[in-house]
Amino acid sequence: MTKQVRRWVLPAGIILIGFLLVIGTHFDQALYKTPIVRITKVANGKPIKQVDQFKNVDHQTNQVLEGKLLNGRYQGKYVKLHNTYTTSGAYDQQYKVGQEVFVTLQKNGTVNLIQGLKRDVTLAFLVWLAVSLLFVIMRSSGMLALLSVCLNMVLFFLAITLNLMLHSSYFLLIFASLAVIFAALTLWLVLGPTRQMLVTFGATLVGTSVALLLSLIVMQLTGEKGIYYESMQYVTQVAPRPLFFAETLLGSLGAVMDESTDIVATLFQLREEQPDISGKTLFNSGRQIGRSIMGPLVNVLFLIFVADTFPMAILFLKNGNTWGYTFSMNMSLGVTQSLISGVGIVLAVPMASFLASLLMTRRKAK
Amino acid sequence: MSTIPALGLLLLVVMVLVGGKQGALSFLSLLLNFIFLFAAIVLVSLHFSPMVVTLIFGVVILAVTIFLGNDDEVTTQTAFFASILVMLVLLALILPVEHWASVQGFGMEDSDDLEGMSLLIGIKFMQVSIVTAVFSTLGAIAEAAMAISAGLAEIVQQQPKIATKQLFYDGITVGKQIIGTTFNTLFFGFFGGFLGLFIWYVDLHYSLGQFLNNKIFDAEILMVLFSLISVILTVPMTTWVMTRRIHRVRKNKRAD
Structure with a gap:
């Protein structure tokens, strides 16, 4: 029985706890000082054709977004945001309903600027997937490999901090x-x-x-x-x-x-x-x-x-x-x-x- | 003489001195991979579909790395099939995750390099980021697949009558032996290149939140994680391909 527990229950438990943590990052807006808006409504303008000096053809679209502030002083307030995206999306992106973005607010609580997408859930999910697979397939050898990578990462950051000091x-x-x-x-x-x-x-x-x-x-x-x-x-x-x-x-x-x-x-x-x-x-x-x-x-x-x-x-x-x-x-x-x-x-x-x-x-x- | 050809010559000389014919082949594989990578970039810039380019050149790069890296037929064929399967599984993971994370193209930290450039080039950078992620993991997949299949080929040679179930167990054991060092190859390979970027983050006092949601950081970390996941998946996949192969060979023998 104890062998069974060690073999399956422990990994299953760790994977489950990890999954709950991933879900947790979905609700971590309160931990951020930067205001976060969840987009609830999107209105796309007409794509406008753009040709640059090298005759590359692209299309630019204006978006008017509506969203709800999820943290900070104005939590719960609905705001309007503006965004422009291109088909190539080299330096911009199209926003969709349900995505969460970091914004800069003006003093009266209107949005000044979209800073970028909230990506921590994606990151947490992929870390969870990698660690779970490692645990299931490689067991203790996998954990040792992970430990070594984590220790090296800590050392790496210490060295960078020391260097800057x-x-x-x-x-x-x-x-x-x-x-x-x-x-x-x-x-x-x-x-x-x-x-x-x-x-x-x-x-x-x-x-x-x-x-x-x-x-x-x-x-x-x-x-x-x-x-x-x-x-x-x-x-x-x-x-x-x-x-x-x-x-x-x-x-x-x-x-x-x-x-x-x-x-x-x-x-x-x-x-x-x-x-x-x-x-x-x-x-x-x-x-x-x-x-x-x-x-x-x-x-x-x-x-x-x-x-x-x-x-x-x-x-x-x-x-x-x-x-x-x-x-x-x-x-x-x-x-x-x-x-x-x-x-x-x-x-x-x-x-x-x-x-x-x-x-x-x-x-x-x- | 320019420095890059001179360094190339130095590498060729030491490779031949240490590895003989195998060394020359290794050098050739590096040269071919460079040519294929550059050709892939040119083709994408000429508006060929990035997905088609990924699939075709992905298979070609795997083939070059594996078949020029070793001359044992069982090892290379098994590794090749397994690594193609892993690449396809990986692509199925990369596609949704890259869309979800939206880490295509460039970030704020690139703005100096982008000065004076036209960004309206009509090529979807989302797809380019998928090509990049797949290509950066191909070497790791090929290397892990070869290590596993070489280990298994040796076991099969020593115990020709080994049960397929036992062979599967052995494959995981071989995997456990290589996973630690392979992780280190990937960790240092990627983190060595991050040095400048990380000094930038620490120097400019990025907060933890800024850091974790930063487009460039996330793009790089996703690549590391894709590589780790693909190496982990390569272990059971290569073992599975090997057991199928053994199974087929034995069946044919019985039929004879």
Whole structure:
């Protein structure tokens, strides 16, 4: 009976509580200081044809919305809102009955401006879906993976806060140390404080550093020609170049750890099964395993780094820019990042194999 | 020589040194994926339907990543079918969620980059955001599917008479082994890129509420969550495809 309880009742309970929390975000308007309006009535105007200087055709529509204020001083009051949307919807959107929006109110309680859609319910729903699936299919391993991601997220925010407190003067130092702490913590959570963890940690650090160093040399030699740091998005107080290197370092870290973990784990298992295995055989087996993982891993990062630029690249192309300029201004940084990460992923293969074979055979000699 | 070709050359050299022929193929897959991604962007900008582009190029990118990444027939075929199924399930999830969240196009934080640009380009950014979300998860799906099917192929090779029910259980076990490290690949891959954006949020003192409802933040977090969900789904899906395959092979053998 207790086994049954642990097996089904507990996950079901957690999923149910999560679902109630998602429902809860639907009624959380009182927690917001910004006034929220639920749209109750929509009147759309006639779409007006628009042609820009590049002969792109679009349609613009004016909307008059009516809605009820859900929080704050004027709660319960009905207000009128105005909105304009286009068919492309790059920077605007069509509002519909039932949606909730943040607004700015004037002193007399009339609406000045729609700030944006309330999206927290959607976000909560998707988080709930991911966690529930993880719990049902992966059980405790899934929870451990989640714990590691959550801890890393907390560390990430702490590092950003620390960096801003120091006015970004130690930017690269802070985020390079963060990368080392990330790697140590994550591997410790997955493998525990073992020799295997140390080997994996070493391979990750050496692989990543050597890749960064080699890439820096190549970039120096070529004078960073064709890399447009000015195209970097969301730059505030940190200069684009160090920001780019920090992003590349952190971005590739997970993939390099992933691969080193796989290789080292398999080699340790191999030695367990054949205690007399030679260092050279181990090294070659490591390379064998690594070469079939590295290709897909490089592609994972490439797609994460570059797919993101899709909307901006389309905007560039439709604004009469050439393919070359569109690539330079949107994708050159993502591609450079993928290439540097790729070198790290590849170099981690011999590093992990070498360190594993070295440490394992040395112990044997004793 | 420009820096990007030079770095490309460096990657090619280390890939061949470490991986030999397999390394060269891996480099080729990266190059092809870049070409396909760029072609997809150009086609969408020429008003081809983003949904059709997503489906066709999604399958092509999966095929390139999987078939050039490994040469074991059982592993690659199983991974390929499973990842296409996961992509379709994911699309069925992404479509309603992207409409619900309305995170298409650009946000306030992009306004500097948008200066001087015409936004009235007549292409539905809602659909573009769906293409983006699907493409950014394809690599993760392919990688997870290959890891699971390679693990299962090895088990089948060692125990050719294994019961399909046991194989399903084994697939989940293999999945449990890779889920932690795969999550980390995705977490760092995405969060590394968020560094600038997050410094922006903290620097400009966004409140928790502003942050959680911010268009750009939500667009990015949805992509991370879609990737996590697709990787989780890949585990049972790949196992299921493998058991079907084994089942069919055994049935054919019995018929002979």
